[in-house]
Structures are given as structure tokens and as C-alpha cells.
Amino acid sequence: MSISIFCGLIILVVLVILLLLGVPVAVALAVSSICAILPILNTGAAVLTGAQRIFSGISIFSLLAIPFFILAGNIMNKGGIAIRLINFAKLFTGRIPGSLAHTNAVANMLFGAISGSGTAAASAMGAIIGPIEEEEGYDRDFSAAANIATAPTGLLIPPSNVMITFSLVSGGTSVAALFMAGYIPGILWGLACMIVIYFLAKKKGYQSTKRFTAKEKIRVCLQAIPCLLMIVIVIGGIxxxxxxxxxxxxxxxxxxxxxxxxxxxxxxxxxxxxxxxxSAQMTGIIIFLIGVSSIMSWVMAFTGIPGAVSDAMLGVSSNRYVILFIINILLLLVGTFMDMTPACLIFTPIFLPVCQALGMNTIHFGIMMIFNLCIGTITPPVGTTLFVGVKVGQTKIENVIKTLLLYFAAIFVVLLLVSYIPALSLWLPGLLGYV
Known part of the structure; x- marks a missing residue:
């Protein structure tokens, strides 16, 4: 057995055992990495190098973007921006079947594009629009499922902290390019969910009769313009x-x-x-994760684990589509039990070399990976957005999961399109000269 495979097995076994024992992810990452390098280095050298890697991993100027985007998202979540975006979204959904659920979907995309948080979107939008939907006779499970399914669009539509994390762990991929690459996949996710909403609402007979007068439309637009300007100012400035x-x-x-x-x-x-x-507490968790993941990145590079995984996967098949499908399935499985940030930190160094060997653009891979991990936020057993959406919607997971399966099917179709059609991710960055 080669040293790469041996060290890789040590990381996998120790990491899984520690996670099953309830050890915090960051600690599990550090301990499993140190254990994997002990057969090569002595304990003192391994621990000292690990400590150095933590500090070097977080001593990066661009990491400052994460706490500030987190703070901005928290401020906007409490600052009355959500209701303005909901009212603005209503102008686009009109009187189509399930218009309030469509409003929720559009508002989630808009709020996500401002706050960069799927959980915040599910919380803010669900709390405001949920009671309105109930007043108009909407089923709680239907409303909660629509809110949960569309909330992660904000993790793809910039700004997005996980894109910044991917930029760092992938070796300095342009953040601006990743931001631009997320727009079309994020919007396609939202549109796919809106198609499901349309057919479900039509079947249930959810039809809106409200019409906006010209005066109301002007007032709603004027109130929403300052919120929407933030997207123009921040993303446009970058x-x-x-x-x-x-x-x-x-x-x-x-x-x-x-x-x-x-x-x-x-x-x-x-x-x-x-x-x-x-915001400081949330930042501390993410930054510490990034720091300890630097130990794992160093261990994997030192022992040649990514190369071994790449050779093994390419040995299974040299067909690009087969390999991408396998990676998608693995990432979907990972997303069901691991949060986005640690999953991105662990699996980017493993799968990126495989995709690069297939000639895949790093930006395209980043969007595909983030898309997969976004799905994990709305699937049990650890889907944070799922739990928040269920709590805000005042229902239970077992009640909404049947409806969510229809959304998962639609989202999975979009995932395959994003995986196999690079232009969906690369067209906008290419238009702006990033590719």
C-alpha cells in the first residue's frame, strides 16, 4: 500500500470516528490531519508544522471579506430590507397560480443577492410571507417547502462567503469571476423551483386576485430601489x-x-x-475552520493524496461525463452530513485536480461544487436551511419532505445542466474578461 493511500485512510477513518462521536468539525479536521502525518514526521514536528499552517492559512488579506459580508447580512436581516424586497417581488409574480409562493422565491433570490446567506433568507422571508400565505389559504407545508427550496439561491447569487472560501482553497481563483459565474446557475435554480410551485399551486387551486394600482407600484419600487442599489454598488464596484x-x-x-x-x-x-x-461568533467558527483545514491541505499535498485520488478516479473511467457524475454524487452525499465551509475546504483539494486533468475550468468546478453543497443545506440530517425553514414555517420535516422531493428533482436537473454545460457558469465571466 502506498503512503498516499495509507495516510488518506487514516484521515478518513479518524475523521469519521470523531464526527460520529460529536467532536466539533474543526477539531476533527486538525486531529485527523495530524494523525495522518505521524507515520512520516515525529510528533513534535507534526504539531509545530500544524500550528504554523493554521496561522499561515488565516493570514490572508482577502479573508477579511468574510466577517464584513456576515455582518452586512445580519444587519440587513434585522434592518427592514426583507419586507421591501417581498413587496417588490410581488410586482413580478402578479396573479399567476401560487403568486405568494413565487413572491417568496423571487424575494429569496433578491435577499440572497444582498445578504449572501440562505439561512437568513429562509428566516427573514418565511417569517414575513408565511403568515400572509396562511391568511390566503395556503397550506403551511406547501409554503414552507417553497421557502426552503429557494433559499439557497443566495449562496450562488453573489456575494457569497463560500465562494471566497473556494477562492482561497483553490489557489487564488478570482473572487469576481466566481461571483459572476454564480448568477446564471442561481437564477436557474430559482426558476426551476418556480416551475414546481406553478404546477403544485395550480393543482391546489392557489390563485391570487390582488392587483397593484399604478400608484402602489411606484411606491413599492421607490422603497425597494435603495435595497437593490446595494447589488449595483457592491458587485458593480468589484x-x-x-x-x-x-x-x-x-x-x-x-x-x-x-x-x-x-x-x-x-x-x-x-x-x-x-x-x-x-457576527464575530460566526466569523470565528469559519476562520478557525479555514485555519485547521490548512493543516489538512498541507498533509494531503505532502503525502500526495490528491494525485492518488485523481489516478484512482481516472482509472475507473476516462469519460469526462462519467467522472463528473461520480463527483456530483459524492458531493451530494457529503453535503447531507457536512456544512458547506468544511466540505469545501476538505474536498476542493481532492476533486479539483481530477477535474483539471479532464480539462475543466476551475471557475466551472467551483460553481458545480458550491451548487452541490447548497443542496446539502436543505437535506436532512444536517441541513441548516431546512431546519430554519421548517421552524419558521411552523411545520415538521416529515410533513414537507414529500413536497421537497419534487423540488430536489428539478434542482438536480439544473445541477446536471450546470455540470455538463460550462457556458452556464463561464459565459458571464468570459463576457467580462475573467476567462
Whole structure:
């Protein structure tokens, strides 16, 4: 048995055992990595190198974007932006069957494009639009399923923290290129869910009769424009080269603060310390994960694990489509029991060399991987967005899972399109000269 396979088995076995024992993911990553390198290095050298890798892994300027985007998302979640986006989304859904559920889907895409959080979108939109849907006779399970299925679109439509994480672990892939690459897949996800909503709503007879007057449309648009301008300012600034993604994250915090405190006046200064604390706690978890994942990346590179995995997979088949299908299935399975950030940190160094050997663009692979892991956020047993959506929708997982299966089928079709049609991910970055 080669040293690569032996070390890889050590990582896998120790990691699985620790996770089953309930050890925090970050600690499990560090311990399994150190255990894997012990057959090659002595304990002192392994621990010292591991500590150095943690600090070098987090001593990257672009990582500053993560805490600022998290803070901006938390501010917007509490700052009255959600209701303005819901009202704006209603203008597009009109009187089609299930219009309120369609409104939820569009609002999730818009809110996700601003906050970059699927969980925040599910929480904010579900809490506001859920009671309205119930008043109009919508079934709770139907409403919750529509909200849950469309919430992860915000993780694909920029800004997205997991894209920043992928940029770092993949060796410096352009964040701006990844941001642009996420638009079409994210919108396709939302549209696929809206098709399911249409047929389910038509079957159940959910028909809206409300019409907006011209005056109401103008008022709703005027209220939503400041929210939507954030997308233009932040993403436009990054793409236009006015500022970097890290600087753009700071701009998003300042803009969301001004909007919530002084324009909408729906956030109080006394609420800011709590928001800062919540953002700091979330940042600490993510940054520590990135730090310890640097140990695993070093161990895998040192022992040649990615090369061994690449050779093994290419030995199974040299067919690009077969390999991509296998990777998709593996990532879907990983996403069901592991959060996005650790999954991205662990499996990018393993699968990226395989895809590069097949001639796949790194940006395309990044979007395919993130798409897969997004699905994991709405599947049991550890789907955070699923749990939040069920709680906000005041229902149970077993009640919504049957309906969610229809959404999973539609989303999986889009996943295959994104995997096998590179243009869906690369057309916009190519248009802007990133590819």
C-alpha cells in the first residue's frame, strides 16, 4: 500500500470516528490531519508544522471579506430590507397560480443577492410571507417547502462567503469571476423551483386576485430601489475594478448600516452590539475552520493524496461525463452530513485536480461544487436551511419532505445542466474578461 493511500485512510477513518462521536468539525479536521502525518514526521514536528499552517492559512488579506459580508447580512436581516424586497417581488409574480409562493422565491433570490446567506433568507422571508400565505389559504407545508427550496439561491447569487472560501482553497481563483459565474446557475435554480410551485399551486387551486394600482407600484419600487442599489454598488464596484471584494464587503456594511439606521429607521443603535457579537461568533467558527483545514491541505499535498485520488478516479473511467457524475454524487452525499465551509475546504483539494486533468475550468468546478453543497443545506440530517425553514414555517420535516422531493428533482436537473454545460457558469465571466 502506498503512503498516499495509507495516510488518506487514516484521515478518513479518524475523521469519521470523531464526527460520529460529536467532536466539533474543526477539531476533527486538525486531529485527523495530524494523525495522518505521524507515520512520516515525529510528533513534535507534526504539531509545530500544524500550528504554523493554521496561522499561515488565516493570514490572508482577502479573508477579511468574510466577517464584513456576515455582518452586512445580519444587519440587513434585522434592518427592514426583507419586507421591501417581498413587496417588490410581488410586482413580478402578479396573479399567476401560487403568486405568494413565487413572491417568496423571487424575494429569496433578491435577499440572497444582498445578504449572501440562505439561512437568513429562509428566516427573514418565511417569517414575513408565511403568515400572509396562511391568511390566503395556503397550506403551511406547501409554503414552507417553497421557502426552503429557494433559499439557497443566495449562496450562488453573489456575494457569497463560500465562494471566497473556494477562492482561497483553490489557489487564488478570482473572487469576481466566481461571483459572476454564480448568477446564471442561481437564477436557474430559482426558476426551476418556480416551475414546481406553478404546477403544485395550480393543482391546489392557489390563485391570487390582488392587483397593484399604478400608484402602489411606484411606491413599492421607490422603497425597494435603495435595497437593490446595494447589488449595483457592491458587485458593480468589484467588477468595475473600483474596489476589491474585501473592500466591497466593507462598503456593504456601511451601506446597510446607513440604510437600516437612517433611511428605513428599522434598526436601533442599541441593537448593534448584539449584531456585532453574533457576527464575530460566526466569523470565528469559519476562520478557525479555514485555519485547521490548512493543516489538512498541507498533509494531503505532502503525502500526495490528491494525485492518488485523481489516478484512482481516472482509472475507473476516462469519460469526462462519467467522472463528473461520480463527483456530483459524492458531493451530494457529503453535503447531507457536512456544512458547506468544511466540505469545501476538505474536498476542493481532492476533486479539483481530477477535474483539471479532464480539462475543466476551475471557475466551472467551483460553481458545480458550491451548487452541490447548497443542496446539502436543505437535506436532512444536517441541513441548516431546512431546519430554519421548517421552524419558521411552523411545520415538521416529515410533513414537507414529500413536497421537497419534487423540488430536489428539478434542482438536480439544473445541477446536471450546470455540470455538463460550462457556458452556464463561464459565459458571464468570459463576457467580462475573467476567462
Amino acid at each position: 467588477i468595475g475594478g473600483i474596489f476589491t471584494a474585501t473592500e466591497g464587503s466593507v462598503v456593504s456594511v456601511v451601506y446597510s448600516l446607513v440604510l437600516s439606521l437612517f433611511f428605513y429607521k428599522s434598526l436601533k443603535l442599541s441593537e448593534l452590539p448584539k449584531l456585532f457579537l453574533e
